[in-house]
Amino acid sequence: MTRMKARRMVGGWFLFLLLPAMLAAKTVEESLAELERLPAPQRQRLLVERARSEGRIGWYGNYNLDQATTLKDAFEKKYPPIQIDYWRGSGNKVVDRILNETRAGRWDVDVIFAGDVGTYILMQAGVVGRYRSPERMGYSARSVDKEGYWSGLTFGPSILAYNTKLVKEAEVPKSYEDFLHPRWRGEMAIDMEADRVVSAWLILWGEQKTVEYLKALMANKPIVRKGHTLLTQLLCGGEFKVAPELYAYQVTRMKREKGCPIDFRYPDPTPASITPVAVAKNPPHPFAAALFVDFLLSAEGQNIFAAVGRIPARRGIKAQYPDISNIEERGIKLLLMTPEEEGKWQEKSFKLVEEYIVRKRATE
Amino acid sequence: MIRWDAKNIILWLVVLVLAYLTLVPLVMLIYGSLKSSPPGVSGAFTLEHYAALFKGREMATALKNSLVFSLGTSLVAFFGGLYLAWITERTNVPLKAAIYATLLVPLIVPGLLTTIGWMLLFGRRSGMLNLVAMRYFGLEQPIDIYNMAGMIWILGTDQIPLTFLLLTAAFRSMDPSLEEAAMVSGATMAQTARSITLRILLPAILSVWIINFIRAVENFEVPALVGIPGQILVFSTEVYLATRQVPTDFGLASTFAVVYLVIAAVGIYIYLKATKAAERFTTISGKGYRPTTIHLGGLRYPVALLTLLLSFAIFILPVLQIVWSSFLPYFMPPSVAALESLTLDSYRELFRFPLIQRAFWNSFLLGLSSSTLVMVFTAVIAWIVVRTHWRGKGVLDFLAFSPIAVPGLVLGIAILWVYLTLPIPIYGTLWILLVAYVIKYLPYGMRACSSSMHQIQKELEEASAACGASWGRTFVRVVLPLLLPGFVAGWIYVITHSFRELSTSILLYRNGTEVLSVVIFELWDGGQYPELCALGVTLVVILSTISLLARRIGAQFGLERAMA
Numbered sequence: 029m030t031r032m033k034a035r036r037m038v039g040g041w042f043l044f045l046l047l048p049a050m051l052a053a054k055t056v057e058e059s060l061a062e063l064e065r066l067p068a069p070q071r072q073r074l075l076v077e078r079a080r081s082e083g084r085i086g087w088y089g090n091y092n093l094d095q096a097t098t099l100k101d102a103f104e105k106k107y108p109p110i111q112i113d114y115w116r117g118s119g120n121k122v123v124d125r126i127l128n129e130t131r132a133g134r135w136d137v138d139v140i141f142a143g144d145v146g147t148y149i150l151m152q153a154g155v156v157g158r159y160r161s162p163e164r165m166g167y168s169a170r171s172v173d174k175e176g177y178w179s180g181l182t183f184g185p186s187i188l189a190y191n192t193k194l195v196k197e198a199e200v201p202k203s204y205e206d207f208l209h210p211r212w213r214g215e216m217a218i219d220m221e222a223d224r225v226v227s228a229w230l231i232l233w234g235e236q237k238t239v240e241y242l243k244a245l246m247a248n249k250p251i252v253r254k255g256h257t258l259l260t261q262l263l264c265g266g267e268f269k270v271a272p273e274l275y276a277y278q279v280t281r282m283k284r285e286k287g288c289p290i291d292f293r294y295p296d297p298t299p300a301s302i303t304p305v306a307v308a309k310n311p312p313h314p315f316a317a318a319l320f321v322d323f324l325l326s327a328e329g330q331n332i333f334a335a336v337g338r339i340p341a342r343r344g345i346k347a348q349y350p351d352i353s354n355i356e357e358r359g360i361k362l363l364l365m366t367p368e369e370e371g372k373w374q375e376k377s378f379k380l381v382e383e384y385i386v387r388k389r390a391t392e
Numbered sequence: 393m394i395r396w397d398a399k400n401i402i403l404w405l406v407v408l409v410l411a412y413l414t415l416v417p418l419v420m421l422i423y424g425s426l427k428s429s430p431p432g433v434s435g436a437f438t439l440e441h442y443a444a445l446f447k448g449r450e451m452a453t454a455l456k457n458s459l460v461f462s463l464g465t466s467l468v469a470f471f472g473g474l475y476l477a478w479i480t481e482r483t484n485v486p487l488k489a490a491i492y493a494t495l496l497v498p499l500i501v502p503g504l505l506t507t508i509g510w511m512l513l514f515g516r517r518s519g520m521l522n523l524v525a526m527r528y529f530g531l532e533q534p535i536d537i538y539n540m541a542g543m544i545w546i547l548g549t550d551q552i553p554l555t556f557l558l559l560t561a562a563f564r565s566m567d568p569s570l571e572e573a574a575m576v577s578g579a580t581m582a583q584t585a586r587s588i589t590l591r592i593l594l595p596a597i598l599s600v601w602i603i604n605f606i607r608a609v610e611n612f613e614v615p616a617l618v619g620i621p622g623q624i625l626v627f628s629t630e631v632y633l634a635t636r637q638v639p640t641d642f643g644l645a646s647t648f649a650v651v652y653l654v655i656a657a658v659g660i661y662i663y664l665k666a667t668k669a670a671e672r673f674t675t676i677s678g679k680g681y682r683p684t685t686i687h688l689g690g691l692r693y694p695v696a697l698l699t700l701l702l703s704f705a706i707f708i709l710p711v712l713q714i715v716w717s718s719f720l721p722y723f724m725p726p727s728v729a730a731l732e733s734l735t736l737d738s739y740r741e742l743f744r745f746p747l748i749q750r751a752f753w754n755s756f757l758l759g760l761s762s763s764t765l766v767m768v769f770t771a772v773i774a775w776i777v778v779r780t781h782w783r784g785k786g787v788l789d790f791l792a793f794s795p796i797a798v799p800g801l802v803l804g805i806a807i808l809w810v811y812l813t814l815p816i817p818i819y820g821t822l823w824i825l826l827v828a829y830v831i832k833y834l835p836y837g838m839r840a841c842s843s844s845m846h847q848i849q850k851e852l853e854e855a856s857a858a859c860g861a862s863w864g865r866t867f868v869r870v871v872l873p874l875l876l877p878g879f880v881a882g883w884i885y886v887i888t889h890s891f892r893e894l895s896t897s898i899l900l901y902r903n904g905t906e907v908l909s910v911v912i913f914e915l916w917d918g919g920q921y922p923e924l925c926a927l928g929v930t931l932v933v934i935l936s937t938i939s940l941l942a943r944r945i946g947a948q949f950g951l952e953r954a955m956a
Contacts (some may be wrong), residue, residue, distance in 0.1 A: 097745055115902060116914050132812040137921050138818075219654055220620060261921055265518035265723030286721040287733070386633065387450075388623055 056157035056307050059314035068162065070362035076107065077203070078315035083318045087113045088126060089141030090119045095336040102332050105322050111317055119143035121149060126308070138317035140306045145223075147178050147304045148371025157309040159318055161276075163325035171302055171341045172366050178304035178367060179325055180341040182277075182333050185300040185362065186225050187292040189274040199221050202293050204229075207272045208244050211249055215269040217251040217259050220386055226271040226377035227370055228299030228363055242384040245272070252385060280351045281337040292351075295363035302341065304367050357386065399863040403780075404770050407788065413831050414791045417806035421798070424646035424806075441647035449768075450630060458627040461543055461615070462608035468548025469604045470597075470708075473555025476699070481563040482589075484685045485696040496702040497711055498933040499553040499885070502892040502912060503613045505928040508921070509710025510537060510546050511617065512717060518725040520713070534722070538622030547614045549706045551604050557885060558603075562843055562879040579685065596843045602659045603839060606796050609655060611860040612895065613834035627652075642805060649802035711932065718925035738922035739930075748927070749904055752934070754822060755891050755908040761830035761939075764885035767879055770837035771829070775871060778845040796835035800895025803832060808899055828896045833886045839880030842873060848874045884942050888935055 050331055063071055063078075089096060093116060100112045117125060121141040127150075129136055142150055150156050158176035171180035188201050201207055207216060229238040251268050259271055260278045263285070274292065282288040305324055311317045323329045330340040339347045339355070347353040356362055364374075425442070429435025445451065476495065480488050496508060514523045521535040537545070545955045570592065574584040590597070590828065615629045625633070632646040688695055694887065717723065718738050724730040742748060770792065776782060778790045807828050811819045818824045852874065856866040894909040901910050908931060915924040 092909075093745055094741065094919065094920070097747075108451075113904075117898075121898070128808065128812070134812070252622065252623075254616070258921070261722055262515075263473070265515060265725075267516050267518065272444065281721060288722050382633065386620065387625075 037192050054314075055309055056159055056169050056314045056317065059311075060159065060318055063315075063318070064160075069107055075315055077318055078111060079319040081109065082316040083110055084315055085110060085138050085320050086136045086311075087112050087114045087139045087320070089114065089116060089139075090122055090143055090146070091116065091141055092289070093337070098336050099324070099332055101330070102329075103109070103320060106323070107319065110319075112320070114160045118327050119146040120145055123214040126150060126155055127153060130308075130310075136306060136308045137308045138311040138313050139320050140273075140308060141303070142306070144301050144304060144370040145366070145374050147306050148367040148374075150306065150368070151177050152193040152371070155309050156306045157311065159207075159307045159321060161318070161322050161325050163322050166325070166342045166344070168343060168372075170366065173304075174365075178306045179321070180302040180303050181324055181330075181363070182303045182338040183355075183362070184224075184303060185276040185294065185298045185339070185352070186228065186273050187276045187279065187296055187298065188270070188272055189260070189263055189279050189290060189292040190270045191266055191268075191289055192291050193289040194266055194269045200293060201270055201272070203295055203364070204241065204272060207270065208248055210248070212270055213247060214249045214251070216248070217253055217262065217268045217271050218245070218250050218273060218385060219256055219259060220254045221381065222273055222385060223377045223381050224301055224365075224370065225299055226380050227373035228365065229378075230301075230373055230377060231363065231365070232297070238380065239384075242380060245387055246305055246384050252388075254279045259297070261286075263290050276352050277337050277347070280349050283351075285337075285350050285388060294355075294360045297363040298355075300362045300364050301370065302364060302366060303338075397863075400765075402772065402775060402864075404780070406769070406776065407784070409769075410773065410788065410791050410834075413827070414794050414834070416800070416810050417803060417831070418794065420621055420809050421646050421649050421802060424642055424809075425650045427643055429643075433441065441641075441643045443950045444644060445647050445651065450625065450797070454625050454627050454630045457540070457619075457624055460540060460607055461547075461619075462605050462626075463609075464540070464544035465548040465608035466601055466604035467543060469551035470554045470601050471859075472552035472557055472601070474597075476552065476556045476703070477559035477563055478585075479699055481685055483562055483692070483695075485692050485699070487696045487700055490700055491696075491703055494700070494739070495553045495556055496939055497541065497932070498550050498707045499557070500888050500891075500932055500939065501711055501714075501928065502598055502931070503547075503550055503575075504617075504894070504912060504916060505924075506550050506710050507546055507617050507713055508916075508924075509615050509713040510542075512713050513710060513725065515723065515725075515780060518723050518727050520726055521709075522769045523725055538618055540622075540624055543618050543624065544612050546618060547608055547611055550614075551607060552706070553616050554607075555604060558600045558840065558843065559593070559596060561580060561831070561840065561881045562593050562847070564877050570648045585599060591851050595846055598662075599839050601844055602662070603796070603836070606655070606659055610652065610800075611798075641805060651859075652798065652802075669916065714925045714928050716807050718922060718929050720922065738926035742926045742930075749912060750904070751908045751911045753907045754825075754905055758822060758825055758907060759827060759887040759890040762826055762833060762890050763883050765830050766833045766837040766886050767841070767883045768842045770882070771872065771875055771879060771916065772843035772867075774838060774845045774875075775867065778842055779850065786813045789842075792838040795831045800832065800893070803828065804896040804899030807831075807896070809883060816823045820905070822905050824900050825897060825905060825907065828900055829890050829893060832893065833889065836885055836889070840878045840885065843873075844875050844878030880942065884939055887942075891931065891935055912938070 063075055066074060085094075091099075096114050096116060100114055104112060115125070119142055122140065123146045126137055126140065126142070140147065140150065140156070143326045147156070156177050156391075160176040161179060164179055167180065171183075173179065188203075188206075190200055199211065201209075201212070206345065226238065226242070229241065233241070255263065256273075256275050257278055260274055261283055263271055263274070263279075264282055266289075276292060276294075279290055279292045280366050283290050305321055307314075307321060308315050317379060324333075325342065327342065327345060330342040330345040333340045334345060337348060339352050394535055424438050426439070427435050428438040429442065467913055476491065482493055485491075501509075513519050514535055515522060516534045520536070522531075525531040527536060534670050536542070571584050574588045575581075579587070610625060612628045612632065614659060615624070615626045616632060620629055627648075631645065716726070718732060719734045719736070721733055721735055721737065724733070773788055773792050777785045777792075782788075798806070805826065808819075811824055818827070848871070852870055853866050856870045857863075861869065891907075893907075894910055894913050897907050897910050898913060901907060908927070912924060912931075915921075915927060
């Protein structure tokens with residue numbers, strides 16, 4: 029083999045290796061730019077046409093399999109032959125996976141559900157692109173990002189839950205303070221990753237009062253378990269009587285669909301997270317990704333979120349059950365926390381959780 | 393000058409493949425632990441991760457807890473396994489098949505499920521055992537399992553079957569004439585057991601004990617589900633807590649893994665020392681070697697019943713709890729109301745996902761191929777290590793054993809990075825999972841094969857060679873058949889455990905390559921307990937079938953003569 033030939037082969041290899049990076053070099057904004065200049069009907073036609081020719085969507089998310097499957101099926105049915113590849117992991121795993129792949133120059137992800145903190149971290153890492161879906165018109169200013177990095181899909185109010193068989197009506201806790209009562213000693217439970225509610229306390233009360241409250245709460249010997257869904261199930265079985273930070277939609281589902289003897293109260297104000305959807309910065313299928321995000325934010329998509337038990341963020345879309353519908357209209361004050369806010373408070377709340385809940389320092 | 397005959401080519405091929413499989417990820421690991429930035433990002437070399445690891449005062453407590461936990465677990469597993477292996481292999485108790493059957497169960501059920509089973513059984517208000525204890529045994533307070541004793545109990549009992557399986561293989565291939573000689577010379581049964589049986593089995597015993605110990609150090613499910621709520625943090629849960637924050641600190645994770653490696657290296661050192669004089673214990677010779685059984689006389693029925701009852705309570709009860717929960721809409725104590733609310737919803741819900749069928753198929757393919765590959769591969773390695781005087785055989789033994797020290801999560805990260813960096817296009821396919829499984833189960837295949845190999849005398853191979861058989865022919869016709877009990881035991885172990893493998897798969901699977909354990913984990917992580925229990929039950933049914941079939945096929949080769 030001549031040296032020339034060898035060199036050409038090496039060069040060819042390099043080109044081959046660089047190919048994916050070169051293809052992915054276009055950001056989602058650049059890819060969709062021509063789209064955004066068109067009037068609405070043409071835009072929609074072109075979007076669907078391009079999305080169909082792309083044919084696939086890489087969706088990485090932390091949603092339950094059954095909920096994700098329902099969303100996926102509805103979309104695939106509406107826009108054949110587009111196929112969604114859903115990869116599920118916890119919020120952390122979604123973040124790790126995207127960072128790992130993109131650092132290696134691999135862009136397989138189009139649409140991201142990484143939770144609020146996860147989305148914030150991905151934004152900081154520069155792997156999230158901007159997409160301002162026209163469907164964002166139907167949302168309040170706080171539930172979508174001004175810059176277009178994320179759009180809120182659902183709300184996650186954190187509520188005070190209790191077992192209706194084991195707790196008398198008069199004794200039902202109505203505020204965080206009520207959980208310090210000696211009657212709940214060893215009879216309440218908290219998630220070992222209660223970062224979210226702790227962030228809310230930090231926002232509401234400041235650091236000093238939050239630490240004092242956490243110490244007092246832990247002195248009342250709560251049972252510490254991992255996972256809000258598990259805690260909700262354990263509350264059904266009467267393993268403990270009350271829980272200060274379960275999720276409204278989970279408690280409602282168990283109560284309504286499985287006939288669990290549990291119920292809840294909204295604290296004032298009620299901390300609520302926003303579940304954001306984001307698009308990767310260099311998505312392999314930008315048009316299909318945009319079409320899927322539009323679908324998720326549309327009234328049709330939001331009704332599916334409602335049907336799987338979530339609390340839709342779009343104005344005017346009711347949740348499936350009255351317990352979690354029209355929350356703000358009923359005069360319940362929500363402390364809506366954006367991914368940025370959660371992201372910023374997360375470091376502090378993570379430390380407090382680790383110190384007081386996981387290691388139970390200073391309470392023994 | 394090396395002669396390139398079949399034997400040498402195979403030998404070198406094995407060495408190369410083994411080095412590639414185990415060393416490349418290890419190099420990545422050590423490299424990662426010394427790097428200031430995550431893989432793929434340029435950074436400087438640093439010792440900060442090591443400093444961070446040993447700075448916290450938590451580490452001393454965690455190491456102490458790990459030690460207590462692993463010692464306790466390995467003792468429970470060891471004595472449980474030893475008792476059961478001895479009872480079923482060496483005595484004439486009846487009902488052996490029933491005892492075997494109870495033992496198969498925890499071998500098959502993923503650890504996560506057994507742990508959840510125990511947690512449910514000991515629930516404060518809905519746990520059956522606590523209800524019974526409080527109602528009929530006058531206990532004032534429910535029994536709390538969220539403490540060290542609970543952790544040791546759950547993992548220790550979960551590891552009994554592995555111990556049993558490995559010890560059984562050793563028992564089966566033991567020359568009984570030594571024991572007979574002791575008995576004839578007037579030794580009592582206890583004396584014989586102590587000074588003959590135990591000593592002959594020493595290499596097997598030590599290797600089993602070390603495997604148990606290291607598996608306990610590495611275990612995550614039990615310390616996470618039971619330990620953290622009880623505020624007992626061990627090494628693996630400290631890793632988890634250290635890497636809980638997103639994005640994962642790969643440097644710190646790799647550093648933990650390197651420390652694991654050191655612990656395991658100490659274990660291997662002890663093991664190698666202890667088995668150095670393995671020649672002494674060679675007990676399979678050209679002579680007939682069916683061990684005789686010890687007659688328990690009038691005690692045989694009471695002993696059998698008691699053993700069966702205990703095995704049932706320890707191995708079956710948590711699984712029954714899972715079965716029971718899989719038919720319930722939510723956790724409930726057994727009651728009339730619960731009976732009325734029994735439902736098939738969880739199963740219906742579960743099989744709605746096409747994912748489940750795909751996961752079954754993927755797990756099946758991976759399990760079958762990884763277990764076969766591992767066993768054939770380790771049989772050759774074990775032969776090299778035990779039989780040859782090749783200078784590098786100590787390194788070979790170490791390499792084959794080293795993956796046991798790499799926590800699954802870190803193995804996953806390491807492999808991920810090997811194949812995201814090297815131009816070998818298996819990322820995102822089933823092949824990467826196969827590579828991972830083969831690496832992960834090498835140590836187990838190796839132990840199963842080498843303990844059996846130690847007990848086969850050279851004279852049989854020499855006879856074969858003397859008759860003019862090639863090395864390959866001797867290996868296939870003489871060594872493998874003699875190895876078969878250990879080989880099949882190891883094969884069953886690997887295939888059932890590959891179905892349970894989670895911590896590595898979770899990082900390597902992609903769309904289309906989901907495996908069952910990942911689905912189980914996702915259900916757990918998503919809190920879908922009833923569906924999780926339903927999937928667990930389905931999995932147990934399938935794996936039991938595979939194990940029974942394997943045993944049936946094994947019986948064709950004379951493996952089960954003692955069982956009938």
